[in-house]
Amino acid sequence: MTIPDFKLERYFAQYEFKVKYLLSASDCESLSLSELLALASPASRALWDELKLSYTESAGHPLLRAAIARLYQAITSAQVLVAAPEEAIFIAMQTLLQPGDHVIAISPAYQSLYEIARSLGCQVTTWPVLAGAGGWRLDLETLEASFTPRTRLLVINFPHNPTGFLPSQAEFDHILALARQRGCRVFSDEMYRLLEHDPARRLPAVCDVYERGISLSGLSKTFALPGLRLGWLAAQDQAFLERCQAYKDYTTICSSAPSEILGIIALQNAGRIAARSLDIVRQNAGLAQAFCQRHPERFTWLAPQGGSIAFPLWNGAQTVEQFCQAVLDQQGVMVVPGSIFEYPGSHFRVGLGRANFAEALGQVEAFLEGGFF
Ligand SMILES: Cc1ncc(COP(=O)(O)O)c(C=O)c1O
Structure with a gap:
């Protein structure tokens, strides 16, 4: 059996253990x-x-x-x-x-x-x-x-x-x-x-x-x-x-x-562990929505109803791949572009489950304020 590369896993394999912020991880903050x-x-x-x-x-x-x-x-x-x-x-x-x-x-x-x-x-x-x-x-x-x-x-x-x-x-x-x-x-x-x-x-x-x-x-x-x-x-x-x-x-x-x-x-x-994860996700979903609303010329929030991920739209002049690469290179924030999911349009995946989500968003905000995009 031959099988093509798993695009998302290959993308993670390149960066997951090298970058400081994973803004696209789908898991919830791990328990120790x-x-x-x-x-x-x-x-x-x-x-x-x-x-x-x-x-x-x-x-x-x-x-x-x-x-x-x-x-x-x-x-x-x-x-x-x-x-x-x-x-x-x-x-x-x-x-x-x-x-x-x-x-x-x-x-x-x-x-x-x-x-x-x-x-x-x-x-x-x-x-x-x-x-x-x-x-x-x-x-x-x-x-x-x-x-x-x-x-x-x-x-x-x-x-x-x-x-x-x-x-x-x-x-x-x-x-x-x-x-x-x-x-x-x-x-x-x-x-x-x-x-x-x-x-x-x-x-x-x-x-x-x-x-x-x-x-x-x-x-x-x-x-x-x-x-x-x-x-x-x-x-x-x-x-x-x-x-x-x-x-x-x-x-x-x-x-x-x-x-x-x-x-x-x-x-x-x-019940207790799921409630902990849901608390993190709900709080981060609120932060992500507010962030997109602060930058309507760049992002459209498409509200998720469940899970620890969302798939908003990038509206900037550059391609979503350019945005993801630049924010990775300049701020150490990994964001997965929608093309990894073979999905048309300028979507990108956001992971809502991590405890350092607000900090990671802050890095993206700093990137935007830098005026490159
Ligand atoms: C929808 C879905 N199914 C299955 C899996 C596989 O889970 P695991 O990585 O724990 O094997 C994932 C992981 O991201 C997933 O998002």
């Missing part, structure tokens, strides 16, 4: 080991202190799978497979798809959500999230017209990376109804779930409401623990998960033993 351990119950602290660094159960630690299942309504531990989030996308696509299958994938998107299917020889139709005056929207008629008799899979991602778009409950129901009518599986990337800026807008997890739905989630974004490299697939279809588990024998076999125990501690405190 001591902050996380301070949340442990005596029983889970004992799991940590007495941990033997052996191989672990391939499907995931039973307590971890139980804690994951508690995030859902219709899912038991047996309907959860633990894997790193990116690994879980890879395994699921390998397991679900054959050359010649047709796949509909939301766009722009985290590249692996469509690229693995393409590299497997599937025909991928992208379903665009559209920018309008009032923010982001989806066209359900376009989705309906995209299905063919060979459509095996619909790939969605809400809250959406990179726009922060969240459909309404009625739109979400309509999307699932279109898939259900055709017996089409839905792969739902829910990495940013529980970060709805208005929690009343939270959508159900697809695995809870659709028998052919697969939910992907993990600890990297909402739960502020990307370094644990822990995620999972949750689905009512256990036979599918068993095939994924067999495929995992060719990737990592099992997850890291320390990560699993730390993951159990995190999910036993899921």
Whole structure:
């Protein structure tokens, strides 16, 4: 299998550990080991202190799978497979798809959500999230017209990376109804779930409401623990998960033993950690909006409804790539241009999850005041 470079990851690889400010990171301010351990119950602290660094159960630690299942309504531990989030996308696509299958994938998107299917020889139709005056929207008629008799899979991602778009409950129901009518599986990337800026807008997890739905989630974004490299697939279809588990024998076999125990501690405190991330995101979204409104000749804010990212517009005379490069070179602030997501127009991604967000914005403001742009 040959696969093109993952543009976003290659971009991060160049700068992530060199620059002072990451204004486009999608994760929320990471917890430290001591902050996380301070949340442990005596029983889970004992799991940590007495941990033997052996191989672990391939499907995931039973307590971890139980804690994951508690995030859902219709899912038991047996309907959860633990894997790193990116690994879980890879395994699921390998397991679900054959050359010649047709796949509909939301766009722009985290590249692996469509690229693995393409590299497997599937025909991928992208379903665009559209920018309008009032923010982001989806066209359900376009989705309906995209299905063919060979459509095996619909790939969605809400809250959406990179726009922060969240459909309404009625739109979400309509999307699932279109898939259900055709017996089409839905792969739902829910990495940013529980970060709805208005929690009343939270959508159900697809695995809870659709028998052919697969939910992907993990600890990297909402739960502020990307370094644990822990995620999972949750689905009512256990036979599918068993095939994924067999495929995992060719990737990592099992997850890291320390990560699993730390993951159990995190999910036993899921509400508290998610609330911490949401506080940071909401505050930074307010700062970003005010910043764009202070510089209307340069930026248009397109308000996100969920997740830790936004995808505003650059209105300056130079290209958005020139803006991103200059702010990187002159202020040490990394901003990802929309072209990395193969999206037209002068968008750029803003990450709203970091504690030094105000400082990073201050650097961009200083850059603008410098008068180069
Ligand atoms: C939408 C989406 N899905 C999956 C992932 C993969 O998560 P991880 O990097 O923890 O493997 C990311 C990471 O940025 C993401 O934004």
